[in-house]
Amino acid sequence: MPDQSNPPATTRYGFLLVPEYSMMAFTAAIDQLRMANRLSGKPLYEWIILSDDGEPVTASNELTLNTVALKEAGRLDAVFVCGGINIEQKVSKSRSSWMRDQAARKVAIGAMCTGTFLLAEAGLLQKYRCTIHWENMVGLRERFPELIISPDLFEIDSDRYTCAGGSAAMDMMVYLIAQKHGWDLATEIAEEFLVERIRGRNDRQRLPLRLQLGASQPKLAEAVAFMEANIEELISLDEIASHVGLSRRQLERLFQKYLHCVPTRYYMRLRLMHARQLLLQTSMPIVDIAYASGFVSTPHFSKCYREYFGIPPREERRAHKQIEVAS
Secondary structure (H helix, E strand, O other), X not given: OOXXXXXXXXXXXXXXXXXXXXXXXXXXXXXXXXXXXXXXXXXXXXXXXXXXXXXXXXXXXXOEEXXXXXXXXXXXXXXXXXXXXXXXXXXXXXXXXXXXXHHHOOOEEEEEOOHHHHHHHOOOOOOOEEOOOHHHHHHHHHHOOOOEEOOEOEEEEOOEEEEOOOOHHHHHHHHHHHHHHOHHHHHHHHHHOOOOOOOOOOOEOOOOHHHHHOOOOHHHHHHHHHHHOOOOOOOOHHHHHHHHOOOHHHHHXXXXXXXXXXHHHHHHHHHHHHHHHHHHHXXXXXXXXXXXXXXXXXHHHHHHHHHHHOOOXXXXXXXXXXXXXXX
């Protein structure tokens, strides 16, 4: 428990904004600190909003905030890199060097939303557990296969703090407050923001299928999990049915009743969604994306992709890059 006999020292956080960052994640985090100060009646936290050069930074919702340059940051206890869209275009050697320097000074290094990508680029996540928004997991894993990436809302591993973004930034910050100042204060903060439950480190980002379907359909959830674990090396419907202890016909009935499609169609959707993440988040050749998604040939992959998404993979990648350049 925190020592209440002496006033705690003020913890100083830096929030490093990169262009097109997620405003929701940033404000979800910073408001927890404000509320901690208000409810405790003490200056438990102070914060500074940073950018590479001290110029105003525009978020993905087109709102702009004034900032302080990195060289003027002063003493920090932790710095959080606030990412957002098009994060692959936001890599900066000077920023990476500054973050490595902060880490060498024993400053905790954190990230919100896609900011995890920039920490990885700076070499600051080796041997640390981390997380990132679920849409960016495939791209991060392909770019940095050595990373330990979890699907949880947030990860606190020693002096590395990462979260999936959105409301998960609030959960992570409340957890950090609780670790330093106790769960009574954390609970009060949650009540002020009308939060029914403080989500913990082991809460997952996306609602697992078993929870969507209910506890009465464990076989179906197990079958889908088996599919998700075998995207590149395909397994037959008979193998899936055998794995979960059902007949092929029984499995088909479960998919039709609860997921409104045949198992092969659902499996194809998983593979195509996986391919789309690789297509938009990495620079992998399309032929490699096809093989990594379980397709035996590029023409077959392109045909299936076009039928499902309404656009060939090569054209979607080109359009995505044009949008990135324009933004």
